[in-house]
Structure formats: structure tokens, C-alpha cells
Amino acid sequence: MDRVKESVKRLKAAFGDRVALRDHGHYVRLEGSLRVWEDVVRAGSIAAKALKKRKSVVNAIVCEELPAPKPQEPAVRDLVLDNTRPDVLIIGGGVVGCAIARELSRYKLDILLAEKEYDVALHASSRNDGMVHPGIDLRRGSLKHTYNHLGNRMYDDLCRELGVPFNRCGQYLCFPGRRWLPALYGSLVYWAWQGLRGVKVLRKKALRQAEPALDPKLTSALFFPSAGSVCPYGMTIALAENAAENGAKISLNTVVEGMEVSGGVIQSVATNRGTLRPKVVVNAAGVYSDEVAAYANDQFFSIHPRRGTNALLDSKVSDSLTNSIVASYGMSETKTTHSKGGGIVRTAEGNILVGPDAVETPEKEDFSTTRISIENVFAKHRRTVPALSERAVITYFTGVRAPTYEEDFIIQTGISTRNIVHAAGIQSPGLTAAPAIAKEIARLVTSYLREQSGAAVPANESFNPVRKPIVKTAHLPDHEREGLIQKNPDYGVIVCRCEEVSAGEVRDALRRPVPCATADGVKRRVRPGMGRCQGGFCSPLVARIIASETGLPLESVMKSAEGSAVVVGGVKEVLP
Amino acid sequence: MISSHYDVAVIGGGPAGMAAALAAREAGSKVILIEREARLGGVLKQCVHDGFGLLRFGERLTGPEYAYRYETLVRNTDITVATGSFVTRIGQDGGAFTAALVSRDGLRAVTAKSVVLATGCRERTAKQIGIHGTRPAGILTAGTAQYYVNILGKLPGKRCLVLGSGDIGLIMARRLTLEGASVLGVYEAKPTPGGLTRNVAQCLDDYDIPLYTSSTVTRVFGRNRLEAVEVSAVDAAMRPVPGTETVVECDCLLLSVGLIPENELAEKLGVPLGAGGGPVSDHNCMTLADGVFSCGNALHVSDLADYVSESAALAGARAASYRPGKRTLVFLQPDERFQIVSPQAIDGSRLTDDPVFFFRSATEKGRTTVRAELDGKVILEKRYSQLRPPEMERFSLPAGQLALTASSKLTLRMEDAV
Ligand SMILES: Cc1cc2nc3c(=O)[nH]c(=O)nc-3n(C[C@H](O)[C@H](O)[C@H](O)COP(=O)(O)OP(=O)(O)OC[C@H]3O[C@@H](n4cnc5c(N)ncnc54)[C@H](O)[C@@H]3O)c2cc1C
Ligand SMILES: Cc1cc2nc3c(=O)[nH]c(=O)nc-3n(C[C@H](O)[C@H](O)[C@H](O)COP(=O)(O)OP(=O)(O)OC[C@H]3O[C@@H](n4cnc5c(N)ncnc54)[C@H](O)[C@@H]3O)c2cc1C
Numbered sequence: 001m002d003r004v005k006e007s008v009k010r011l012k013a014a015f016g017d018r019v020a021l022r023d024h025g026h027y028v029r030l031e032g033s034l035r036v037w038e039d040v041v042r043a044g045s046i047a048a049k050a051l052k053k054r055k056s057v058v059n060a061i062v063c064e065e066l067p068a069p070k071p072q073e074p075a076v077r078d079l080v081l082d083n084t085r086p087d088v089l090i091i092g093g094g095v096v097g098c099a100i101a102r103e104l105s106r107y108k109l110d111i112l113l114a115e116k117e118y119d120v121a122l123h124a125s126s127r128n129d130g131m132v133h134p135g136i137d138l139r140r141g142s143l144k145h146t147y148n149h150l151g152n153r154m155y156d157d158l159c160r161e162l163g164v165p166f167n168r169c170g171q172y173l174c175f176p177g178r179r180w181l182p183a184l185y186g187s188l189v190y191w192a193w194q195g196l197r198g199v200k201v202l203r204k205k206a207l208r209q210a211e212p213a214l215d216p217k218l219t220s221a222l223f224f225p226s227a228g229s230v231c232p233y234g235m236t237i238a239l240a241e242n243a244a245e246n247g248a249k250i251s252l253n254t255v256v257e258g259m260e261v262s263g264g265v266i267q268s269v270a271t272n273r274g275t276l277r278p279k280v281v282v283n284a285a286g287v288y289s290d291e292v293a294a295y296a297n298d299q300f301f302s303i304h305p306r307r308g309t310n311a312l313l314d315s316k317v318s319d320s321l322t323n324s325i326v327a328s329y330g331m332s333e334t335k336t337t338h339s340k341g342g343g344i345v346r347t348a349e350g351n352i353l354v355g356p357d358a359v360e361t362p363e364k365e366d367f368s369t370t371r372i373s374i375e376n377v378f379a380k381h382r383r384t385v386p387a388l389s390e391r392a393v394i395t396y397f398t399g400v401r402a403p404t405y406e407e408d409f410i411i412q413t414g415i416s417t418r419n420i421v422h423a424a425g426i427q428s429p430g431l432t433a434a435p436a437i438a439k440e441i442a443r444l445v446t447s448y449l450r451e452q453s454g455a456a457v458p459a460n461e462s463f464n465p466v467r468k469p470i471v472k473t474a475h476l477p478d479h480e481r482e483g484l485i486q487k488n489p490d491y492g493v494i495v496c497r498c499e500e501v502s503a504g505e506v507r508d509a510l511r512r513p514v515p516c517a518t519a520d521g522v523k524r525r526v527r528p529g530m531g532r533c534q535g536g537f538c539s540p541l542v543a544r545i546i547a548s549e550t551g552l553p554l555e556s557v558m559k560s561a562e563g564s565a566v567v568v569g570g571v572k573e574v575l576p
Numbered sequence: 577m578i579s580s581h582y583d584v585a586v587i588g589g590g591p592a593g594m595a596a597a598l599a600a601r602e603a604g605s606k607v608i609l610i611e612r613e614a615r616l617g618g619v620l621k622q623c624v625h626d627g628f629g630l631l632r633f634g635e636r637l638t639g640p641e642y643a644y645r646y647e648t649l650v651r652n653t654d655i656t657v658a659t660g661s662f663v664t665r666i667g668q669d670g671g672a673f674t675a676a677l678v679s680r681d682g683l684r685a686v687t688a689k690s691v692v693l694a695t696g697c698r699e700r701t702a703k704q705i706g707i708h709g710t711r712p713a714g715i716l717t718a719g720t721a722q723y724y725v726n727i728l729g730k731l732p733g734k735r736c737l738v739l740g741s742g743d744i745g746l747i748m749a750r751r752l753t754l755e756g757a758s759v760l761g762v763y764e765a766k767p768t769p770g771g772l773t774r775n776v777a778q779c780l781d782d783y784d785i786p787l788y789t790s791s792t793v794t795r796v797f798g799r800n801r802l803e804a805v806e807v808s809a810v811d812a813a814m815r816p817v818p819g820t821e822t823v824v825e826c827d828c829l830l831l832s833v834g835l836i837p838e839n840e841l842a843e844k845l846g847v848p849l850g851a852g853g854g855p856v857s858d859h860n861c862m863t864l865a866d867g868v869f870s871c872g873n874a875l876h877v878s879d880l881a882d883y884v885s886e887s888a889a890l891a892g893a894r895a896a897s898y899r900p901g902k903r904t905l906v907f908l909q910p911d912e913r914f915q916i917v918s919p920q921a922i923d924g925s926r927l928t929d930d931p932v933f934f935f936r937s938a939t940e941k942g943r944t945t946v947r948a949e950l951d952g953k954v955i956l957e958k959r960y961s962q963l964r965p966p967e968m969e970r971f972s973l974p975a976g977q978l979a980l981t982a983s984s985k986l987t988l989r990m991e992d993a994v
Binding site for chain 1: 577612660662664676678679680681682683698699701702703704706708709710711712713716717719720723724725727728729730731732733734755756799800801827828840843
């Protein structure tokens, strides 16, 4: 069957003449205008479904109701990077971009990572479930499946090298009733074929013993031992720091705004810090990866942003909910979508995460939360663990996934442009897959450079995979903690009482290879303000330490980005 | 690790902890007072307004003055004062309690025969009351704002809106006005203000700051700095009424939406907590764990530091005279018209003076009689000209009439008085 004709037919049936399809060879482009965003997304999905991955979909249909928001003007404009010629420019400081930077720092290369925000890991990589997925619902043969499995297996060693806490706690997928048991036993062959090792079936008693808080109606389960949890921004920061320690340059507040392409080659890249001339560009720009591809004259896919909201609960209630990761099947009326169904996750720090939901949105950076999302998330997961209560919520957050219409990762060299490598459409399970994606991207980058120069890229002799993490004094044995305080009394001054963080640790956070001297930057590195009081007691203390470390007045200490000062001036100052 | 031994360890050096330590010392005990911050005084250090001490010292003092009076009393004794010391672990080892302290000097262990927990309270946060939207700078609790303004001399915003009419919010509305910011209004979801009547008059009315009841903040806007909030009317069930949304431009949102007793250490000791968030305790301020006492805002949130000192002194004295032994606990059975009654029980085996109780009514009431009955016999009838949930009230029961056994039934009722 002619797949393109089939998509034209289906689009016509759904939207009449309002949508046009143009065939560009390896991709099709949808044009026209539709009133609501749901329809724009639906058009893209209809086309992709009919095309069966023979060609990909670029969706340029305009949404009449919600025009695309204008990009934010960057906080700085200067020329600090002007005329620089890095070997590799990585666009995007999420977990994928940072893992690539670290992987490439194994080679003798001049690497620059450009991140538009004031810190790494501010988009999807800090706003997810932190689950290292076993890959239950991934189709064999998809890139998601391949890289999830490879990435999952890399996690133990990687976290050991980077000093990032990782808890391979396993995941229970629970079912209502014994009648499921034959099917569950039957499924074991399937899991083995899928490459999942050690999957077990649990009956009522064993399940109850492992996870006492589950709904009593859930009496059978599958256990996937390869599931785990990790702090996603902790991981991303660690990757960035280790890359920096090995020579990569991480440039924050740096926005890629355009490119000059000729002869199928990117000649220069325009940023708010000047124009760069990299040999090769890596696109790890998350929800913006389609726009970056367009800058490079190489757009053959579109991202349709999909929001997901999670709630985080007080660690006090963790023990009464779950010791690992639990989710249930067959108790919810909601259809499974392309996003991992989520669940109740015990985070590596010992809190409980509940969520996420999945909502299509035209806004790539709409991280706001809504009451309805939280209510939905709780209603859904209470079917697994009835004791789940909104009263234990200490915070909630929204992340935006970056799916393509093909709903798979894009990990490849450019099609029309030769010196770009895409790590695009990295939606869930991108955190899990990131280490494996990075290995492949590094292979593609180095083989391009080899082709260009005719010689293999030499190794970085001094590469050290081991990163020294910031010491968490509260977790040290007494004699080590004592020794540390004797050397530096600041380790004995507790500034955050919920998470027991000392002034010494806050100062450490400000002296790292990728420093971020803001209240939220410190919070992501050593956790003051992450606890139940959400910074009520410690935020002024942390702000003062930042001021003293940086030599800035308190008025210049930011919560997050430029323009987010924690205080606006002195008391009794005449205010304009 | 150095270890030192005491009769009584008091944790928390606010007005409660200081009063408890003094009372325990007066009763002859060897006492250590442990405070996380560099100075004693607790939250009073930042309460620069006056109104403290009328009951305790017969004078109108500011918070720091009140705290300083107590600190001087403490410093004139041989109480060991460990400031800058954070209790990281607490447990029970045989008969004694052990606590691990961390400070600039290192780690140190303390053992004591009894413990008084005076760890104060923390404020309810924006996330706990379900504020949605973006997460810009400029959203903070009133107490944190109080620290910025009164301790650091900095303003958290220029155009401020206060959500919640708790006392700290009202006091901060006035303070911010005096310090040069403009306060656009105080929004309260309940139909009546949450703070003391005198604070509504002195902090809002006197400064023409509007109070909007039955309304709340439903969403916040702004990418880096708060730019505006959406406010909505709420119905009787406190759910926002669709269609009533209006947007108010402001750069700072202060929250004064409730205080929560801080009881992490109590929980580590396995002390059961009551509905108000503080430990369930008897009239001697002893929790359900023998030898563990609780007082001040950690026990129940008080609106008057003077009350805190009073009950804390009792806790300190009882901690000093504590000897292990069986208790005869009789729990009060208040009717639903009480929001909270504290303490919750009387220990019939250790009854010397008239036991004192604090309570709040669940709703606003006019003239009301509170009646206590022991096994059907009326032992107290006290009249109040009015009751409001924000104002904590006090009564005591006559010890002489409290012949208690394990099966005694002690009820508390509120009745409209004519
Ligand atoms: C709610 C939710 C839950 C999830 N749960 C899981 C999970 O449990 N397990 C799992 O494995 N995965 C999960 N995922 C998926 C995972 O979070 C992502 O796949 C992963 O974080 C993607 O990383 P990234 O580096 O590609 O993207 P991002 O983290 O989004 O990074 C892209 C970066 O590029 C920067 N950028 C964009 N444009 C430019 C430009 N022009 N110039 C400079 N910089 C630019 C952005 O600022 C951003 O920092 C979840 C995702 C969501 C949203
Ligand atoms: C922000 C705020 C403003 C207030 N304003 C007023 C007011 O204007 N007027 C009024 O009458 N009342 C006010 N109150 C109520 C006031 O707190 C009480 O009246 C009184 O201060 C309570 O005394 P406390 O000793 O119980 O608690 P606090 O004064 O809070 O003291 C508790 C102390 O315990 C210490 N602590 C806690 N945990 C540990 C640990 N693990 N190790 C060591 N030390 C620890 C804390 O650092 C703190 O110093 C306010 C309360 C708050 C929270």
C-alpha cells in the first residue's frame, strides 16, 4: 500500500481541506491550520500511524487558538564565545547532553556544551520520576527498547564512578485477582525474549510481605528486579561535573539562536554569547530538538510537547507506602498512552513520588502545575496504594516530555546536513537510556571527525571517570564526621534542619566544577529547602552563604535565573 | 565522642525551652539546654513588635526583650547552654535517654534521665495548601519574610499580598508597610480572620490594609519573579468558585496559613502525635512515652508567648521530678465543638496541683459555658463571653475533685449560655 496516499486519505477524512501533506522524500510535512491544539497533535499522529515509520512527520500545522509562544530574550548578550572553534558543540545540558559531554571527554577534543538556562538539568532532566526503567512496555526493535536495555545495565557502574546514589529496588506490577496468575506465569517467556532477566511472579502472600500497603484486591504481581531509582538532576549534574573535570567546557546561559549552513555543512552557530565555528554539532536540545534541527536545515521530525506532573511526599510516610516502585494494571479505566504509566516510586533520597499524568501542550516550557493534575494522579495511584494521601505532599512539579510523532528516539547523523548528530525525541525512558545514547553519539561524532581528518581521534590520556561527590555529612559514620568538623567547623553548623545540611556542604556546592551560585542551584546539589519546610528556615541562611562566597550583596543573590532576586532591597529604602 | 550526663535535657532554646530549663534547675536538677541556632530566643528574636510579657512580667515587651529577660535568667544559673548545637539523633538506652549533638566543635553525646522537647513549630508552605502555577521568586512564608525584614534588614518585595490572616501574616502586613513596601491586601479563605482580633485592628485597620475574607489565591504567574496572582472567591466548603477569578499584579506573596508543631525528634522517640500535630500528653506535659515531656509550640501552637512559658515551666518541673512508674491516664472526651484541647489526659497517679488545659473552639461562638463532668458529676462550669478559633482559652480543673481510676470517664461539653 502507498503509505503516503493512505495518510493523505486519513487526514482528509478527519480534517477535510484544512490540512495539506507534502512529501519530502524521507519525511512528510503537514501544513494548514486547525483551531485547537488537540487536533494539531491528532493530525500528526494520524499521519505517523499511516506512514508506519517509512517516513517521519514534520507537523507545521498552525494552532489558531494558541499561537506558539515567543522565545524568551536571554538574560545576557556578550561576545565571550565569539569566534571560538570547538571541535564539538553540544546543544543542551540535560542528562543526554551531559552524558554525551562526558563520553566525548574520553577523547582529546575541544568540547563546548551550550545550555540556555542558568544551570544544567532544568528541563525534563530535573522534572521526571527518576526511574531507571526495566523497559516493560517497549517494543522490541525500537530505539527506545534497545537503548533502555543498554542504559539500564550501565547504571550500577556509572553511579559508582560518579558517586551518585542509585537504588536498584525493583518494580512490582500488580494485578487484581488470582485469575491473572496463569497469564503472568505464561508471560515469563515473553520477558525473557524481551531481554529482561530475573522476572518473577508473586502470589498474594509473598506480595503482601514485600509490599504491605498495596490494595488487598491486588493479589498477584510481576516483579522486575532491574528497575531502580536515581536522582535525575543529581545524575545530570554529576555527568556535567565529571565532563568538566575531564576538560569539557560547560557554558550556561548560552542559547543557540541560529546557524549558517551551506553545502550540507554547518558553517557557524549563532548564540547570545557570540558566533561559534564548531567542526561538528550535537543536537540534545530536548523539546527544542526539532527547532535546532531546523536551524541546521535538517528538520525531518517534530516534537509535540507532553506535560507530566508528579507529587513528592514527605519521607516520613515513605515506609507506610512502598519500599520500591509499585504500579497496578487492570484497576484503572484510563487507557495507557505512549508515556510510561508511572507509579509510586521510592526515590533514591527516600521520599515518595507519585505520578505522572500525560497532557499534550503547545508550550514547550510550561512547567506550571494545576490542581486537576494532582487530583488525577492521586486518584489513579490510590487504586494501587489506598493509603496514599495528599496531606503528605511537600511539593509537586511538571516536566515536559519531547516525543516525536513516531514516538521513538532519534539517534543519528543528519540527513541533509553532514556535521550534525541528533539525540532528539528523547522522551521517557530517556533518563535510563542516556548513558547508552551517549556512547552511540560519541561513536558517530568521532567517526565523522575521523572521516574529515583521516586520522582516529586520540584518547584523552588523563581521563578520570571517577568524580568525587560532595560529602553528605549526616550520612557519615561518627568518627569521620568528627574528623571533618575538626578540619572545617562549618561542617558542624546545620543550616537546613529538615535535610540536616551543614554550612560546609552549602559552601562545597558553590565550589564545584560546574558551579551554580543560586538558591535553587544549591538546593539541587545539597538539598537545603528540599524537605518538609521547603526552605522556610534555611532559605535566608543559604542566601547569606551565597552572598559571602560570591562577594555579592544579598540583593544580587538569585533564587533561580537572572531577575529572581530573593530580596529586592533594604528596608526603608525609598522605593520607586 | 565526649559524653556528659544530666538529669534533664531540654531541646530547643526558645521561650519554652528556656522556661523549662529554668524550672528544672530550680527543682534541683542538673540541666542542659540545647539550641540549634547561635543564640537563645527561638522565633522571638525576629518578633520585634511589642505585646509580649504582660502576663509573665506585667510589662509590654518586644519579642527580643522578652527572650533576653529569659536568657539573662538562664545565664545566671549553672545550666549548661549548648547553642549552635543540633540534635541529630535521639534514643533511649536502658533507663536513660541519649542524644547526639553536632556543632562547630564536633560531635558530642548527652545522656539524661528525662527529656523536654521544646522544638517549636514550622509554617505551612505554599505547596501544602495547593498553590499552583509557576514557581517564581517572591513567594514565601510570613515567618521567613519576618526574618528577612527584621533580622537581615531586607525587603522580600515591593508590592505584597498576604494569603491567610494568621497572626504572623497580619503583623508582617504592618511591618512591610512601615518598612516602605505596599501591602495590597490580606486574603483569607475562611469567612472570619484567622488571627487575633487585636491584630486585625492594630495591623490592618490602622493602616487601611483591606482584608478579603472567603477568598483565596488560586494561581500564581511569573517566570523568574512573581508578576501576578489570581484570586477567587471560595464557597462554604472552601472550594474556589469558577467565574470569580481576578488577577492582581504583585511581586511578593506572603503566606500565613498555619503553623505545624515540629516533632521530628518526638517521632524518633516513638511518641504518638495528636490531631493538632503535637504529642498526645498528660497534664504534666508528659507524652505517652515515659520520661519524654513536650512544651511550647511543639506541643500545641499558642498565640501567646506568655502561655508558652507558663506551660513550659510546668514541663520542666515535672521532668525534674520524673521517676519511672505506672500512670493512671484518663483521657478527656471533648465534644465536637472543641477544635483542640491540650493536654489530652490527666495522670491520676501524679496529681498535685489543679491541672491546666488550653482549648480552641471549632467555630465562632457567643456566650458559652464549658462544662466538665467526671463520671456524670459536674466538676467545672466556666462561662466565656465569646469564643473564637484563633484565640486560645484556658481553664483548670479542681484537683481535689479528681478522684480518678483507670475506668473514670471525663467529658467536656460546650453549651450556648443564655
Ligand atoms: C514527567 C516525566 C517523567 C519521566 N520519567 C522518566 C523516568 O522515570 N525514567 C526515564 O528514564 N525517563 C523519564 N522521563 C524522560 C526523561 O526525563 C527524558 O527523556 C530526559 O530527561 C531527556 O533528557 P534530554 O537531555 O534529552 O532533555 P532535557 O533534559 O529537556 O534537556 C534539553 C536541554 O536543552 C536545552 N536547550 C534547548 N534548546 C536550546 C538552545 N537553543 N540552546 C541551548 N540550550 C538549549 C534546554 O534548556 C534543556 O536543558 C520522564 C519525563 C517526564 C517529563
Ligand atoms: C514565624 C513566627 C512568628 C511568630 N510571631 C509571634 C508573635 O508575634 N507573637 C507571639 O506571641 N507569638 C508569635 N509566634 C508564636 C511564638 O512562636 C510562640 O509564642 C513562642 O515563640 C513559641 O516558643 P517555643 O519555644 O515553643 O518555640 P520557638 O521560639 O520556635 O523555639 C524553638 C527552638 O528550638 C530549636 N530547635 C528545633 N529543633 C531543634 C533541634 N533538633 N536541635 C536543637 N534545637 C532545635 C529552634 O532552633 C528554636 O530556637 C510566632 C511563631 C512563628 C513561627
